[in-house]
Amino acid sequence: MPLSAQSSGDEARLRKLESEVRALQRTVFPGGDGRYFEPQITGTPSAGGVNTSPSTTAVTDILIRLDAMEAQIAALTSQTEENSNAILQLTNRLVALETTPGAGVAGAGGAVSAGTPTDISSPTGTGTATTASSTPVPATSTVATGPTAERLAAVQQIAKPQTDDAADDEYSYGYRLWNAGFYPEAQQQLTMFVEKYPTHWRATYGRNLLGRAYLDDGKAQEAAPWFLKNYSTGKTDARAPDSLLYLGEAMIALNDTSRACIALAEFGDEYPALASGRLGDQYQRNLDKVDCN
Incomplete structure (x- = not known):
């Protein structure tokens, strides 16, 4: 579909998105009996393999800046995961201090015991855990920023598959987290999967589901790339x-x-069978939400 010139309003919105990502960067970088959920996959990989040739369509041309945003968001996700794990370890040390009679302040600086949980936790996204301050932060405030015991227990109930296909297991675990509504945990798990197995035949499912995990979490800006x-x-x-x-x-x-209409128009042109079949209802709902010329 021919590209039309973008209005100044479109450019302003895109610049605003990029500035918000940079602001978020400055914040983040200040110096097995669980339920089984059927994976979002059927069938087997196509005989032709994965097509890795990039598309040069109107959508990719108009949304080219999103590629740069994707790299920034990936870096933020990695840093957020590290911050979350640090918060979880600090939470466990504080809980140990509160429950162990006679535990002193010196014990808080010791190493975490081998039994410290390593399940993926919910990121806080605030960066306050690394902000330097001369005033001690009350233990109760620190604990409040980490995942609750109830959430950790619920996440631990989601069983990770154990088969002879490690990539398949990683994707399926991310799917189960997403399907159970643990969107931040699913985002971390699926990000790990797509970065570690970019050429696996399920990578297309993983990238799509990662976008959905962000979109369902109200983070359309992170989902789009x-x-x-x-x-x-x-x-x-x-x-x-x-x-x-x-x-x-x-x-x-x-x-x-403007960009929503371009994406929807290209979907109708490229996949007419799906537009009237499997994805027909969703396609029509999205068309009803916008006024496209």
Whole structure:
């Protein structure tokens, strides 16, 4: 589809998104009987393998800046995971101090015991844990920033598959976390999966589901780059159509009608069978939300 010139309003919105990402960077970088959820996958990989040739369509041209935002968001995700694990370890030390009779302040600086839980925790995203201050922070405030005991227990109930396909296990575990509503934990797990296994035949499912984990968590800005990347990686991949449709949905959530209409129009042109079949209802709902010329 031919590209139309972008309005100054579109450029202003995109610049605002980029400035918000940079502001977030400055904040983050200040100096097994669990339930079984059927994976979002059916069938087997296509004989042709994964198409890794990038697409040069109108969507990729108009949303080119999102690629740069994706790299920034990936770095933020990595730092957030490290901060979350540090908070979890501090929480366990404080709990040990409160429950151990006669424990002194010196004990708080010791090493974490071998039994410290290592399950993925919910990121705080505030960066306050690393802010220098001459005033001691009350223990109760620190504990409040970490995941609750109830949430940790609930996450631990989600069983991780153990098969002879490690990549499949990692994706399926991320799917189970997402399906159970643990979106931050799913984001961390799926990010690890797509970065570690970028050429696995389930990578297209992982990138698409990672975008959905952000979108369902109310983070359309973080979701859009993953949808765009999955569609651009290979238009014939299993979840490329879904990602293009969800890209339009993310643009709607960001009140970017122009780009939402471009994504939806390209979806209708590229995947007419899906637009009237498996994804027809979702496609029509998204069309009803915007006024496209």
